[in-house]
Amino acid sequence: MSDATLTRERPIAVAPARTATGWLRNPWRKPRFLQAITLGYLAWSILPVIIAIVFSFNNGRSRSTWQGFSLRWWYQDPFDSVWHDTALRTAMFQTLKLSTLTVLLAVPLGTAFAIGIDRWHGRPATTANFFMLFSFVMPEIILGVSLFLLFQNLFKDAIHLGTGAEFLGLVTFQMSYPVIIVRARLLSIGPEYEEAAMDLGAPPRQSLRRVLLPLLWPAILASAALVFADSVDDFVTVRYLSGPASSEPLSVKIYSAARASPTPAVNAAATIMLITTLTVIAIAWLVFKRITHNRGEGVSAAGLAEF
Amino acid sequence: MASNTEAVTGRRRRDRNTPKTRSEISYGRWYWPSFTFPGILWLAVLFILPFYVVLSVAFGAVDPLFRLPLPVYQPWWWSLDTFQTTFEKFTSGSRIYLDPLVRTLAYVAIASLICLVLGYAVAYYTARYAGRWRWLILVLLIAPFWISYLMRIYAWQSLLQPDGYVNDALGVFGVAPIIWIGRPITVVLGLVYGYIPFMILPLFGFLDRIDQHMLEAGRDLGASSYQTFRRVTLPLSKPGILAGLVIVSLPMFGDYFTNNLLGSTNTSMYGNLIDSAVGQAGQGPEAGSLVLILIVLVMIPMLYYLRSTRRQTEAA
Numbered sequence: 001m002s003d004a005t006l007t008r009e010r011p012i013a014v015a016p017a018r019t020a021t022g023w024l025r026n027p028w029r030k031p032r033f034l035q036a037i038t039l040g041y042l043a044w045s046i047l048p049v050i051i052a053i054v055f056s057f058n059n060g061r062s063r064s065t066w067q068g069f070s071l072r073w074w075y076q077d078p079f080d081s082v083w084h085d086t087a088l089r090t091a092m093f094q095t096l097k098l099s100t101l102t103v104l105l106a107v108p109l110g111t112a113f114a115i116g117i118d119r120w121h122g123r124p125a126t127t128a129n130f131f132m133l134f135s136f137v138m139p140e141i142i143l144g145v146s147l148f149l150l151f152q153n154l155f156k157d158a159i160h161l162g163t164g165a166e167f168l169g170l171v172t173f174q175m176s177y178p179v180i181i182v183r184a185r186l187l188s189i190g191p192e193y194e195e196a197a198m199d200l201g202a203p204p205r206q207s208l209r210r211v212l213l214p215l216l217w218p219a220i221l222a223s224a225a226l227v228f229a230d231s232v233d234d235f236v237t238v239r240y241l242s243g244p245a246s247s248e249p250l251s252v253k254i255y256s257a258a259r260a261s262p263t264p265a266v267n268a269a270a271t272i273m274l275i276t277t278l279t280v281i282a283i284a285w286l287v288f289k290r291i292t293h294n295r296g297e298g299v300s301a302a303g304l305a306e307f
Numbered sequence: 308m309a310s311n312t313e314a315v316t317g318r319r320r321r322d323r324n325t326p327k328t329r330s331e332i333s334y335g336r337w338y339w340p341s342f343t344f345p346g347i348l349w350l351a352v353l354f355i356l357p358f359y360v361v362l363s364v365a366f367g368a369v370d371p372l373f374r375l376p377l378p379v380y381q382p383w384w385w386s387l388d389t390f391q392t393t394f395e396k397f398t399s400g401s402r403i404y405l406d407p408l409v410r411t412l413a414y415v416a417i418a419s420l421i422c423l424v425l426g427y428a429v430a431y432y433t434a435r436y437a438g439r440w441r442w443l444i445l446v447l448l449i450a451p452f453w454i455s456y457l458m459r460i461y462a463w464q465s466l467l468q469p470d471g472y473v474n475d476a477l478g479v480f481g482v483a484p485i486i487w488i489g490r491p492i493t494v495v496l497g498l499v500y501g502y503i504p505f506m507i508l509p510l511f512g513f514l515d516r517i518d519q520h521m522l523e524a525g526r527d528l529g530a531s532s533y534q535t536f537r538r539v540t541l542p543l544s545k546p547g548i549l550a551g552l553v554i555v556s557l558p559m560f561g562d563y564f565t566n567n568l569l570g571s572t573n574t575s576m577y578g579n580l581i582d583s584a585v586g587q588a589g590q591g592p593e594a595g596s597l598v599l600i601l602i603v604l605v606m607i608p609m610l611y612y613l614r615s616t617r618r619q620t621e622a623a
Contacts, residue, residue: 034432041429042447045500049454051472052462064468109346116342125340128347130613135354137553137609139561141578145585145598146357149364153378154356172353175346204338233455236564240585251457258461258568267465270458277453 053274056267063264073264082268087245088253092272095249098163098238099231102170107224109171110178111216115208117179118186136176140236143173148240162243169237174230178223185219218291225284229277358602365390365595376591389592390599397600404580411577414491415559418498422555423548425499426506430547431540433507434514448511451504460497460568467493467569489571497569498559505558506551513547514540546615553612560605577601 052063056074060067070076075083082088117129135143147169151159159165193215197207235251242248248256250273257266363378366385370377379385396404429448437444451459466473467487474484487493517540525535563578570576581601584594 031432031436034428034436037425037428038432038437038444041425042444045451045504046447048462048466049459052458052465055465062470063465064471109349112342113346116339116344116346119339120343125343128343128350131350131354132346133613134609135350137557137612139558139578139601139605141561141563141581142598142602142605143354143357145581145594146361147353148585149376149378149591149595150353150357150360153364153376154360154380168353172349175349179346229453233457235457251455254457254461255564258457258464262461262465266461270455270461274454274458277455281453 049274052267053271056264056271058264058267061263063262063267073268077265080263080265082265082272085265088250088265088269090246091248091250091253091269094163094247095232095251095273095276098166098170098249099228101167102174102231103224103228105167106171106174106227107178107220110175110223111182111220113175114179114182114186115212115216118183132176132179135172136180140173140234144169144237144240147172147237151241160243161241162247165241165243166238166247166249169241170231170234173234173237174227177226177230178220181223181226182216182219185216189215218288221284221288221291225281228280232273232277232280361595361598365592365599367592367595369589369592374589376595390596393593393596394600407575407577407580410491410574411560414495414498414576415556418495418502418559419552419556421495421499422503422506423552426503426510426551427544427548430507430510430514434511434517445511448504448507456501457564460501460565463497463500464488464568488569489573491570491574494566494570494574494576497565498562501562501565502555502559505554509550509554510544510547513544517543549615550612553608557605557608561601577604 055063055066057069057071058067059070059072071081073081075081078084113128113132117125117132147165148161151161151165159168189212193211194207197211198204202210233251235249235255238249239252239255242252250269254266254269254273257269359380360378362385363380364376366387366389367379368377368386369375369389393404397408433441433444433448465471468474469484469486471487473487474482478484521539521543522535525539526532530538561578561581563576563582566574566576566579567582577597581594581597584590584597
């Protein structure tokens with residue numbers, strides 16, 4: 001923020017030049033070109049999605065030509081609308097179920113891992129951390145296919161493709177988010193608070209529960225929101241690991257439909273997915289603001305970055 | 308994102324001789340490590356073991372009757388036959404295999420470059436000139452992370468239809484409707500569209516941290532604005548460029564869905580080879596081999612990235 005104001009408040013020493021080259025040479029000219037690129041980029045990035053949402057209200061089968069407004073694909077059509085399509089409804093519940101379960105397991109696992117790895121030094125810890133980060137940067141198709149082959153061969157009799165396999169795959173893929181976010185937070189907190197608690201006589205478990213965890217809540221919350229949103233959107237891992245059609249979540253259904261012959265009902269389903277994600281993020285954001293409210297931390301930028 | 312990753316990769320080395328820290332004395336030796344055990348166990352069973360299965364499948368056999376892969380778990384019985392056959396499909400120039408590989412390398416290179424140039428401009432503007440709109444622009448830059456990749460690409464699929472809005476807009480200038488789906492340029496731009504947010508955020512992080520006074524010092528010492536950019540801003544943002552390039556290009560290597568939604572068989576990429584082999588009967592070992600080759604392909608940028616971020620934190 002300060003950079004920008006600095007630039008803004010600086011008195012313009014040079015008289016505004018009239019010629020083109022003079023304008024070019026003026027070091028404090030407004031960066032019109034960059035501004036145009038940025039605005040163009042933002043429009044390019046957001047507009048298609050808005051148009052896709054609008055087309056879920058199209059009164060016709062096309063998703064590219066506007067034929068008037070209707071709620072046909074949301075509610076009115078007795079078979080193909082999102083509301084009446086039982087397969088889509090099953091998929092929606094499957095999405096919610098999978099994402100909730102994933103958050104419930106991946107976030108505690110990742111948080112504990114982050115806390116442990118922050119205090120445990122040595123070669124095994126380094127190796128474990130390396131593999132955790134490895135799972136973060138690995139292209140998703142590699143993980144999806146390897147897990148598919150694992151469940152199809154070695155664990156053939158133990159885990160069948162379907163909800164269980166999808167859940168295990170999602171947790172594996174999402175665990176690194178809380179690790180990275182919580183670890184970054186731990187590094188910025190430093191050991192002083194805990195040491196103070198111990199100096200005041202708190203036993204280890206108590207200093208963890210009453211000092212460290214409250215300090216970590218914002219990071220845990222941010223990673224929970226991120227994991228949930230990302231699980232809702234994920235379809236690469238889940239697609240390989242889903243079994244019968246009833247175990248396919250919304251994202252997989254949308255992917256299949258988009259490849260076949262999509263109707264605006266797909267737009268409506270995708271919109272629902274988007275609303276779900278945004279609602280979770282918004283709730284987390286509100287709670288986040290409440291938690292960090294009185295601490296005078298750089299909430300806006302830092303918090304936003306964590307999301 | 309980059310700052311987080313980089314912070315995490317930083318290792319603190321300690322000699323055996325250094326005195327134990329206070330936390331080690333009061334918590335007991337296995338107290339903190341025990342926190343990581345569930346996560347480590349999880350990774351061992353569901354991240355490392357699967358790779359062993361991939362090896363066993365790739366170097367295994369196929370059931371002659373049901374055409375299902377018959378993995379061989381004993382390394383001493385591994386056969387390199389399928390892997391070799393698959394590998395030779397690339398070296399012998401079989402176009403069905405070689406073309407997707409070459410295409411992938413080309414598409415990823417071009418798309419990453421576009422991501423860098425466009426992303427740098429946007430990040431630079433946001434970090435330095437956005438002023439009071441900065442907050443809104445940041446939210447809009449992060450928004451694609453909250454919108455699923457699927458929906459964003461699907462949105463373009465609709466816009467690029469022969470009767471879509473892109474052709475409508477071009478029609479105003481008298482351009483006849485173009486079939487966009489299935490063209491290389493469409494797939495490359497789709498990749499850019501999909502992954503550029505991952506480029507902008509790390510770049511923004513580094514550009515935002517550059518001290519304004521450094522730039523002023525450069526100008527005061529007589530450098531032109533171009534020189535200040537090249538000699539001050541660019542070197543300082545180099546780690547961001549590196550992080551962005553790797554973060555953007557790694558997932559592109561495994562991408563198959565962008566091509567499935569915006570491309571055709573003429574634009575299929577390496578990910579498509581894997582994706583179509585996975586489901587097919589008798590192709591199990593081949594899918595395993597293809598995954599192995601991809602792992603080797605992305606291993607170098609991955610290790611480079613993990614190492615360089617670690618070095619930075621150690622230097623910091």
